[in-house]
Amino acid sequence: MYQVGNVYVIAAVSVLGGALFGFDISSMSAIISTPAYLCYFNQGDTPCVGPQAGVQGGITAAMPGGSWLGALVSGYVSDILGRKRSIQIGATIWCIGSILVCASNGIAMLIVGRIINGFSVGICSAQVPVYITEIAPPSKRGRLVGAQQWAITWGILIMFYISYGCSFINGTAAFRIPWGLQMIPAIGLFIGMLFLPESPRWLAKKDRWEEATQVLALTHAKGDTNSPFVAKEMAEIREVVEFERANADVTYLELLSPKMINRTHIGVFTQIWSQLTGMNVMMYYITYIFTMAGLGDGKSNLLLSSSIQYIINVVMTVPALIWVDRWGRRPTLLIGAFLMMIWLFINAGLLATYSVPPGPEQHFTTDAESMYITGKPAKAVIACTYLFVASYAPTWGPVSWIYPPELYPLRVRGKAVALATSANWAFNFALAYFVPPAFANIKWKVYILFGVFCASMFLHVFFVFPETSQKPLEEVEDIFDDTTPGSIRFLGTPAWKTSVDKRAVRLERGEFDVEDKAAVTHYDSSPERRAEAPKVN
Structure with missing residues (x-):
């Protein structure tokens, strides 16, 4: 079957898995405040007030809860069946979950469907970054993996406007149509993956050396198997596989x-x-926040104001795709944490000073809408919310997907990224469930809590997170295994002493230094030499 070799096309197809998560975020955000949803899934004696705050938190959290399990399972699936096939399995599961969600006749069925959807998202969100990381050249790795986040933002934006348009429909079709349309990107992902190559590093790990070389040549050298860059990459992969072949069977305990x-x-x-x-929190419950800021008087006004932040999210992710490999991972994370901390603390101060308990004239529909603020302070809250999104989009948004796959050696990468991604979904689940009752009980202090988290992550990144940008995956090992003076045992090179590796672009252009040439001669692309490659069980 024909295989695509352009790495940008490969990334564009595979990151459709990210669009699935984006579709879920905005479909829930846009729908939870609509009359059709509130009336159909109503709880209590008062008509059309929707689920209680705790139940709504459970409905929202069902998806990340399923994603946590899916991410953990994906490590085993990916190591056994391959990165490509595991992503296709995730796409198939998404369609099943979307059918159940679309046909929901009550809260229980809705939660079950969202758990299944989450299982799919867990698989795709863990293995798409691994797949792109293992197939992308070092100098483009950041922007290609970061496209996962861009796909998420596009999914959020597109589904938000679909949900907004459908909100004018009378009856349950207002939410069934958007939930049914969620299947479209999953179908496209499954079909598109048929034409993409498998990860060359996974192929090498499975002793499929000829195929691995062909994939590297296809994606990095326009099919030229004699390319010096392909030889350099294969030399490094072969050396790592040879070193790790005795540890091919990996458990999470390792x-x-x-x-x-x-x-x-x-x-x-x-x-x-x-x-x-x-x-x-901003994405799932933005309608709550803007309602408290006085934008809830009209449905169109509220939803369109919310959509502005989704547009900001899409646009502000673009700079990271262009420059994140040049900026490096550490500066990007540090700047993002600092700016988000500022906007969160400002919002906390504004709400603490100027908000009042809502009265009956506000017609709020949930306990989570526990404050009311008007005038210039309300406009400042909205502005800081937009600035918060603009600070997250080019920093923690894409880098949180780019960074983890770069940290691990080949033999553990699938399971390690699955574990890291499962942590994402575990906390996503907790926050989705926690935020509505948190707004109901501690009100503006929610912003203080997240502001303190941002301050903590700034310090953590500065002292512990090393720079991995533009380094070949096999060379990232040296950072953690460094035994030179000044390094720390089991910690390796101090994080603040690491920097962006500028050699990647030179290597791809064929500008090798003496050490690089030695590595190339270590690998012979002839069939006879490849036959001597180590066998991996």
């Missing part, structure tokens, strides 16, 4: 071993911190 625990904790906390920024 990720907690002394030599691996540092990078495991960094990968896990990258995903945890991305949730504790509070960004998904």
Whole structure:
């Protein structure tokens, strides 16, 4: 079958898995405040007030709860069946979940469908970054993996406007149509993956050396198997596979071993911190926030104001796709954490000073809408919310997907990224469930809580997170295994002493230094030499 070799096309197809998550976020955000949803899933004696705050939190959290399990399972599926096939399995599961959600006749069926959808998202969100990381050249790896986040933002934006348009329909079709249309990107993902190559590093790990070389040549050298860059990459892959062949069978427990625990904790906390920024709170419950800021008088006014932040999210992700490999991972994360902390603390101060308890004239529909603020302070809250999104979109949004797959050696990468991504979904689940009752009980202090998290992540990144930008995956090992003076045992090179590796672009252009030429001669692309490659069980 014909295989696509352009890495940008490969990334564009595979990141459709990210669009699935985006579709879910905005379909829930746009629908939970509509009369059709509130009336059909109503609880209590008062008509059309919708689910109680705790139940709505459970409905929203069902998807990330399923994603947590899907992410953990994806490590085994990916190592056994391959990165490509595991993504296709995720796409198939998404269609099943969307059918159940679309046909929901009550809260229980809705939750079950969202759990199944979440299982799919967990698989795709964990393995799409791994797949792109293992197939992309080092100099483009950041922007290609970051496209996962861009796909999420596009999914949010597109589904928001679909949901907004359908909100004018009378009856349950107002939410059934958007939930049914969620299947379209999953179908496109499944079909598109048929024409993409498998990860060359996974092929090498399975002793399929000829195929691995062909894929590297196809994606990095326009089919030229004699390319010096392809030879360099294969030399490094072969050396790693040979070193790791005795440890081919990996369990999650190995990720907690002394030599691996540092990078495991960094990968896990990258995903945890991305949730504790509070960004998904803004996405899931933005209608609550803007209603409290006085934009809830008209449905069109509220939903269109909410959509502005989705547009900001799409547009502001673009700079990261263009420059994140040049900026580096560390500066991007540090700047993002600092700016988000500022906007969160300002919002906390505004709401603490100027908000009042809502009265009956506000016609609020849920306990989570526990404050009311008007005038210039309300406009400032809205502005800081937009600035928060603009700060997250080019920083923690894409880098939280780019960074974890770069940290781990080949033999553990599938399971390690699955574990890190499962942490993302565990905290996503907790926050989705926690935020409505939190707004109901501690009100503006929710912003203080997330502001403190942003301050904590700034310090954590500065002291612990090393720079991995533009480094070949096999060379990232040196950061953590560094034994030179000044390094710390099991921690490797101090994070603040690491920097962006500028050699990647030179290597792809064929500008090799003496050390690089030695590595190339270590690998012979002839069939006879490849036949001597180590066998991996």
